[in-house]
Amino acid sequence: MDTGLKRELEAKVFAGERLSREDGIALYACDDLAWLGGLAHHVRTKKNGDVVHFNVNRHLNMTNVCTASCAYCSFQRKPGEKDAYTMRIEDAVRLAKSMEAEQLTELHIVNGLHPTLPWRYYPRSIRALKEALPSTVAVKAFTATEIHWFERISGLSADEVLDELIDAGLESLTGGGAEIFDWEVRQHIVDHATHWEDWSRIHRLAHSKGLKTPCTMLYGHIEEPKHRVDHVLRLRELQDETGGFHVFIPLRYQHDFHDSRDGKIRNKLMARTTMATGAEALKTFAVSRLLFDNVQHVKVFWVMHGLQTAELALNHGADDIDGSVVEYKITHDADEFGTPDKMTRESLLDLIRNAGFRPVERNTRYEIIREFEGPDQARRETPQPMRV
Numbered sequence: 001m002d003t004g005l006k007r008e009l010e011a012k013v014f015a016g017e018r019l020s021r022e023d024g025i026a027l028y029a030c031d032d033l034a035w036l037g038g039l040a041h042h043v044r045t046k047k048n049g050d051v052v053h054f055n056v057n058r059h060l061n062m063t064n065v066c067t068a069s070c071a072y073c074s075f076q077r078k079p080g081e082k083d084a085y086t087m088r089i090e091d092a093v094r095l096a097k098s099m100e101a102e103q104l105t106e107l108h109i110v111n112g113l114h115p116t117l118p119w120r121y122y123p124r125s126i127r128a129l130k131e132a133l134p135s136t137v138a139v140k141a142f143t144a145t146e147i148h149w150f151e152r153i154s155g156l157s158a159d160e161v162l163d164e165l166i167d168a169g170l171e172s173l174t175g176g177g178a179e180i181f182d183w184e185v186r187q188h189i190v191d192h193a194t195h196w197e198d199w200s201r202i203h204r205l206a207h208s209k210g211l212k213t214p215c216t217m218l219y220g221h222i223e224e225p226k227h228r229v230d231h232v233l234r235l236r237e238l239q240d241e242t243g244g245f246h247v248f249i250p251l252r253y254q255h256d257f258h259d260s261r262d263g264k265i266r267n268k269l270m271a272r273t274t275m276a277t278g279a280e281a282l283k284t285f286a287v288s289r290l291l292f293d294n295v296q297h298v299k300v301f302w303v304m305h306g307l308q309t310a311e312l313a314l315n316h317g318a319d320d321i322d323g324s325v326v327e328y329k330i331t332h333d334a335d336e337f338g339t340p341d342k343m344t345r346e347s348l349l350d351l352i353r354n355a356g357f358r359p360v361e362r363n364t365r366y367e368i369i370r371e372f373e374g375p376d377q378a379r380r381e382t383p384q385p386m387r388v
């Protein structure tokens, strides 16, 4: 990128002017990562100060049985496959209860599109989980794809489905099922029936009912930077309309080689993909932060980025990190990084402080639960022992 264009874009960002599609594409074409990170850091600091948010949550996948076969997905199993599973509601409750001691504030639930589970299973699960857990634990559950599936299996409208789930205790949808909205890419990676029209319809509806929801983007597979830009601009437009997204989450596609348990390759994109490098990941965070000017938070999901890239993402536009995650199956079935299955509150605090920020624990609604001390100056001034 030539210096003239850099100065032009800087001026826009510092004046708080909205960036265009062309600006987004130009930013992706720029290899000056330090400059991009600096610009994004300026914006994240203006919006969120020196704070990095985190929450203590539990990811729960009640079934991995799915009628769809999305090209990138290593999680789904077909009925009868050896490690296909579906939890009874009591088992899901027992699992969630086993986490109580960790003071979680959020249960995050996504599932496969099970071909025969009745619709009633879902509101009953939410109700049972809410009844069993302390009132401080919010249930964030189901992608827009699942809500669309529930319409199909229940014969109800999304309006009725959401009303019933909210009545059972649902406090937020999850942001998944977005992947990349552009059909040019989407037709090759997504096998279910939920595309931009239905995804946006369902989130719009959720927002109209007072729910705040996250939104995501799966990047680093067969899409080009222009598709990432278009994806974010669609979400930005919807956000102009509803104001209902509280966070944007770029998710790095996992290029796996085999499933660790049965050796089967389920990822059909394998032959055509590698995976976004750390630098590409940081660029995606920075450009997303700069383009998506009307969303308050950008979150890094460390399970999909590894801890070191996640730490660096906090200096490239992200102000939120998820989370104390246990047993995150959808990603971990595809993980080659040896990232741990979970992080404790303490290791998360260390990571945030090491990146130079002040940790703040939040709940699902982004209300502050607890504030912590910022970086430890003494630790920064003393050489640290190597961790092995």
Ligand code: SF4
Pocket: 066, 067, 068, 069, 070, 073, 074, 075, 076, 111, 112, 113, 145, 191, 192
């Ligand atoms: S991404 Fe979701 S809908 Fe697609 S195959 Fe996997 S579990 Fe099923």
